[in-house]
Amino acid sequence: MCGIAGLFVGCTAMALCPRALLGQPALNQDSELTGPSNDDYRSPFRNWDERSAVRARPRRTLSPDDDSSLYFSPDLVPVAAHDLVRHLRPELFEQVLTQHLYRYLAFTEKLETLVVNGTVLAIASGSVGVPLPDEMRLDAYRIYCDEAYHALFSVDLMRQVVARTGTQPVLPDQPYFLRRLQEIQAALPSPMRPLAELLFVTISETLISATMGEVPMDPTVAPAVRDAIRDHAVDEGRHHAYFAIFLRHLWGALDSAGRREAALLAPRLIDAFLRPDQPAIRSELQSYGLTRDDAEQVVSEVYGENTVRTQVAAMAQRTVQYFAALEVFAAPEVADEFHRYGLQPAAQ
Template sequence: MELDDIRAFDAWYEKAGVRATARRTVDEDDTDILKEFFPRRLVPHLGHPLVAEREQPLQRYLSAQHLYQWLNFTSHFEVAVVCRATQRIAENRCGLEVSNTARKNAFKIMVDEGYHSLYSLDVVDQLEKRSGIGALPYDFGPFIRNLDAIGHGYPQHRRLVQLLQVVVFETLITSILVDIPKDPDVITVVRDTVSDHAIDEGRHHAYFSAFFRYLWGQLDPGERRLVARFLPDVIVRSLHPATAPAHAALRQAGFSEDRARLIVAESYHRDAVLRGIRFASAKTVALFEDCGVLDIPGAREGFVEAGLLEEPPT
């Protein structure tokens, strides 16, 4: 699909979340706030035996902190990473010549993402007040520093790396956006907010899939080799779960330092983390393969080494 042929934005003024939906608010029904903050199956440390044996209020506290962490991450990420790169496209500063149609759609994405940041923070505030469970402090700094360290030795390609970051993240399919809206056991405002987000992200997925095809077609052989080298690291760093917030929540919930470290280490062990990353990135990797990225010498081996592809049979 060509960048100008994306039909997903044709009805943006009528259907985008920021245009078509009212502010999502916490249900006044006392039974709704007693539902789950986050599906237990999507919070690895809740399944650890040392946590599972504890009282339900403690588990509920940890679930709330996991939701708050995810919403706070979303609030920061959409602006700091997605809008940063998308603004380059919108303002025709991405290093490629893009049409006015593609630029206007990029501006629409920036509006969407700004709204996602706003309502993510809004939902945290509402749930804190309604549930009585306050959110622990959140620091986005470690994530963005780690992500931006990719390609650090190639400062002349910083713009390209930022474009790859947004392409990767906007083409991922995560369990959160897929599963939460369908889960009746989750607090309604959380389900509705994630559903709104998922609908907007469908448009963004179409845009950045087409954008990568256009970008790849404009790169010279040396740039293609560089991109093929960077992409596995971008995927893994984008999807690797942040364990510091889980550790902080466990400590705040009363676990000792040693036990908190043990719970995190055993809940987020390498094999389980890689399975999750491989699942979420499957469509993104398929996009890269379809474009010919994995045909670059050494590229497929790099994706295999990163755990994003199975080892080819010998």
């Protein structure tokens, strides 16, 4: 889900998602690290047919009454609180919010179709080299359906907003998460590259952001946007629970050398996913008439390194705890690598 969280580092409402929406992902920390028994799997998808968005929710459409609504919560758009942006002409400020919605929707579409669903299909077909209960493989097909639908309703909603507002999306040619993943993979030995992508997806599905809980509660945002994000959140709560369990199965399938390499790689993948795309943000700010120096000032003040590291650590805390439960921090070099990225397990 929540590599999407990287879009909101620096926002004034950053906090852990309300659990009422995201659910309580389970990780039995007392289980053997050699991998859980096939009989232990308790599916998070038991009510999938009645509750998944693709099965149970209507198409979310803008209504004529939405013309006076915002397309994103200002408190969740990091640059919107900066004076140089907040004091833009009202129509330009509205474009800032609309472009943030476009980024969210485009990120969702590209993440689900270009990375997540390829990995999920491999899990479902049994080709990732991780022994799984049959029910887990069947649930992977359910995730595949969910993610494809998330991509569909993201594209659908973006097209509706473009038609309603006339504001065209200003988006980079390649999503930054994909560029960073490719750069990380290119620096790895060939045999490690599939594992990097598998970890990337597992990590992205267990990261937590405030956005999915906050936007649906904001009455100033168009109902179609609120409802679509709520639909997404409810589905992703199940995905989070699934991948928390999958991580344990993955660990049980790796030998000691593979575990070490995976543990050393994890903090780099977390940081790559959550660190904001500052060049794209600078470019967008200049499109609103800010000078290059003003755009640089906004980016440097909103995305100061201390702010980024603190919020990345907060969003990744649950994911880091999952790795801690696998005892990866017992290896000093792994603990040092997590610490280098400002990531460490919460004190017990």
